[in-house]
Amino acid sequence: MIELRTPAEIEQMRPAGAFVARVLQATAAAAKVGVNLLALDRLAHEMIRSEGAESCYIDYHPSFGASPFGKVICTSVNDAVLHGLPHDYVLRDGDLLSLDFAASVDGWVADSAISIVVGTPRDADLRLIETTTRALDAGIAAATVGNRIGDISAAIAAVAHADGLRINTDFGGHGVGRTMHGDPHIPNNGRAGRGLPLRDGLVVAIEPWFLLGTDKIFTDPDGWTLRAADGSRGAHMEHTVAITDAGPVVLTARS
Template identity: 40%
Template sequence: MSLIKNRKQIEAMHRAAKILAACHQEIGKGIRPGVTTLEIDRFVEDYLSRHGATAEQKGYMGYPYATCTSVNDVICHGMPGKHPLKEGDLLTVDFVVNKDGWLADSAWSYGVGRIPPSTRRLMRTALLSLLAGIRQAKPGNRIGHISHAIQTTAENGGYSVVRQFIGHGIGQRIHEPPSVPHSGPVESGKILREGMVITIEPILTAGSSEFKLDRDGWTARTADGCLSAQYEHTVAILRNGPLVLTKQ
């Protein structure tokens, strides 16, 4: 596996990414109180099938679903279920699309119905943190430039960054080098090179960054029960700067 993708390989990943981004837009239209996360999961799997793609994470290390659906205090890897979403819930939907052997990965947070201003502010800061990191994803910078920009934006907003879950390289496998932490000093990490494709996926919490794992072995939730929000894009490092493949 090569850290560097050529133009045709990036174009192939972009095709997967466009399907993923369009699917997220459709998800957003259907989220409302009463909908279950299992219904969302089934919608995603059907949507991908109709567009000639598959959900890469289904079966990955035994994971049984097409999506991770994380509600309120769940940080990530929440399993879809039959419990209906409620007014004011905060939902993150994360999935990986495989189109002709090439992958794209994106997570997005959604408010369910009317959400309180505090939840909206957490979501906005999480998105701003992602965008701050993306701006630093250019050749010659270190991964630490991304990490530091995310951490600074989050902490200036009064939020914590979950350090244990990080971004990564991606291509024909979900997880490839390099690792992309969402906190740390500017001088840390590998130097970014043209042709790298990475995920940037900060998770912010309204309280402590500590987490606990449910008995299912997948669901990670905040230790203090505070809300969590996450946004993620797959980003190609090009000569003139970052190209967000999963842009909606």
């Protein structure tokens, strides 16, 4: 079911968005060469406890997950692009790390993701992150009252296709509110002018993610982590956005 939020409810979602942004900034800053992924998960967990927030991930068990997630942040490295389950891995120089985090504050959820390079960057990784960031910006710019879901999807796809990237539509953006994942689904490829009309009060997570060499993925033996079928690297960017008559409002904006 698609729900529309009042202006007062959107204001009530701001603390969740600000908290999610702070956690991503803190974990990204802590992601140095020699740091274990489990340490990043502990940092996020400590921030959840100290702020009185609730994890959206730790007990999360959708149909595509092998078991409850069991951690509070997704840490996807190199050829892993989505749902990376934190494990005993020490970050190395040049790793491409995607962090995806969602939490509930006072009953409202926000969801966001960022990709960074740990240590010495590869030019190709920086270009991929830059493209994914531009795709997110394009999707947000299209999230205006009077447009349709397809306009967001088409805006994201135009950026990816211009840089020669293929697009997987199995996972994409989604509604956000009292729960982490709701309607509508927002694929990262689509036709402008098609799909659900965008109305004032719709709150969605817009999340382009791309792989350098393929649009095919497979699931790790851990039952969660999604990897590129050809071993190429991936990047993932996401913001929670409120669609309003005054324009899109990014609730998870990072300072």
